[in-house]
Amino acid sequence: xxxxxxxxxxxxxxxxxxxxxxxxxxxxxxxxxxxxxxxxxxxxxxxxxxxxxxxxxxxxxxxxxxxxxxxxxxxxxxxxxxxxxxxxxxxxxxxxxxxxxxxxxxxxxxxxxxxxxxxxxxxxxxxxxxxxxxxxxxxxxxxxxxxxxxxxxxxxxxxxxxxxxxxxxxxxxxxxxxxxxxxxxxxxxxxxxxxxxx
Amino acid sequence: xxxxxxxxxxxxxxxxxxxxxxxxxxxxxxxxxxxxxxxxxxxxxxxxxxxxxxxxxxxxxxxxxxxxxxxxxxxxxxxxxxxxxxxxxxxxxxxxxxxxxxxxxxxxxxxxxxxxxxxxxxxxxxxxxxxxxxxxxxxxxxxxxxxxxxxxxxxxxxxxxxxxxxxxxxxxxxxxxxxxxx
Numbered sequence: 001x002x003x004x005x006x007x008x009x010x011x012x013x014x015x016x017x018x019x020x021x022x023x024x025x026x027x028x029x030x031x032x033x034x035x036x037x038x039x040x041x042x043x044x045x046x047x048x049x050x051x052x053x054x055x056x057x058x059x060x061x062x063x064x065x066x067x068x069x070x071x072x073x074x075x076x077x078x079x080x081x082x083x084x085x086x087x088x089x090x091x092x093x094x095x096x097x098x099x100x101x102x103x104x105x106x107x108x109x110x111x112x113x114x115x116x117x118x119x120x121x122x123x124x125x126x127x128x129x130x131x132x133x134x135x136x137x138x139x140x141x142x143x144x145x146x147x148x149x150x151x152x153x154x155x156x157x158x159x160x161x162x163x164x165x166x167x168x169x170x171x172x173x174x175x176x177x178x179x180x181x182x183x184x185x186x187x188x189x190x191x192x193x194x195x196x197x198x
Numbered sequence: 199x200x201x202x203x204x205x206x207x208x209x210x211x212x213x214x215x216x217x218x219x220x221x222x223x224x225x226x227x228x229x230x231x232x233x234x235x236x237x238x239x240x241x242x243x244x245x246x247x248x249x250x251x252x253x254x255x256x257x258x259x260x261x262x263x264x265x266x267x268x269x270x271x272x273x274x275x276x277x278x279x280x281x282x283x284x285x286x287x288x289x290x291x292x293x294x295x296x297x298x299x300x301x302x303x304x305x306x307x308x309x310x311x312x313x314x315x316x317x318x319x320x321x322x323x324x325x326x327x328x329x330x331x332x333x334x335x336x337x338x339x340x341x342x343x344x345x346x347x348x349x350x351x352x353x354x355x356x357x358x359x360x361x362x363x364x365x366x367x368x369x370x371x372x373x374x375x376x377x378x379x380x
Contacts, residue, residue, distance in 0.1 A: 025265070025268070026264075026265050029260070030261050033260050033261060034253045037255075038252075038253045038254045051257065055264050059268055125243065129246075132244050152248055172213055175213055
């Protein structure tokens with residue numbers, strides 16, 4: 001979370017960038033490059049392409065920074081550009097992959113079917129974490145992005161709604177569906193793994 | 199707390215804070231229900247993985263590359279005059295409004311309400327007739343006409359100022375919506 005001081009210095013950097021100060025904009029790039037690259041990489045699952053897209057995100061941001069009026073935070077605005085860039089990349093590569101309503105078979109809590117996972121043993125836990133990471137990678141981009149924004153970046157519902165351009169009321173259900181789908185993917189992978197008893 | 203309540207409680211907690219909820223009832227339920235405990239442990243690892251998602255570090259020259267690409271685009275004229283005009287639209291509209299007011303002031307067309315009233319009077323003669331019926335004293339009528347003319351001038355100015363402000367406001371709103379769209 002940004003402190004008041006950081007926000008104030010960020011506002012100054014944004015104002016300077018709006019006047020064409022490229023050095024100030026470079027500071028903003030430094031502030032957010034890791035986050036934006038991680039966010040994009042998480043969605044497109046290709047490191048090389050993610051780096052290109054992340055660069056495009058910052059270039060687009062600079063080109064349209066004079067249109068940034070401060071109604072949302074700069075960070076949220078940047079994430080929205082990143083999300084749009086990642087989506088348009090995915091649309092080009094895999095047309096039809098992204099639908100507005102990514103309907104997934106829901107599985108919220110798999111009653112009684114949870115495979116036993118020994119979470120106390122470090123190696124078993126590591127294996128399970130690997131499976132979760134693999135499952136996360138195959139989720140639809142919308143689910144991946146909402147999970148990352150909510151659990152990792154700790155954005156608030158209204159900020160996620162601005163970034164993903166969806167109504168605020170839909171954010172909660174999207175998170176819910178994303179977790180449900182992730183559970184299902186983990187479950188599918190565990191079923192294929194002979195080390196786990198179902 | 200039964201299994202359904204425990205799972206509802208856990209599901210709701212997942213949607214508010216990505217940390218294990220503190221509830222004696224929930225803990226007590228987990229201690230005696232193997233299935234729910236297993237489900238809870240599953241989700242704890244899943245959410246833990248999401249929370250600890252590590253940041254990726256870009257190549258060392260990432261910022262330099264972004265800046266050099268921007269500079270290159272700028273030198274190639276990647277930022278058009280139209281973009282510049284669009285970004286300064288607020289100022290352009292305000293300047294235009296001042297210019298319109300100045301032209302109107304100098305053209306002395308602000309007396310248009312007076313002109314209309316005079317033309318109407320010349321054509322129909324009704325205004326003086328009505329005034330004479332109300333005020334039989336001609337001095338009073340003259341006084342009223344001169345005050346009326348003064349009022350008409352103020353009214354014209356107010357009307358023009360109002361219309362100009364309205365135009366500025368509409369353009370400003372259109373600009374905001376255009377930004378939101380883009």
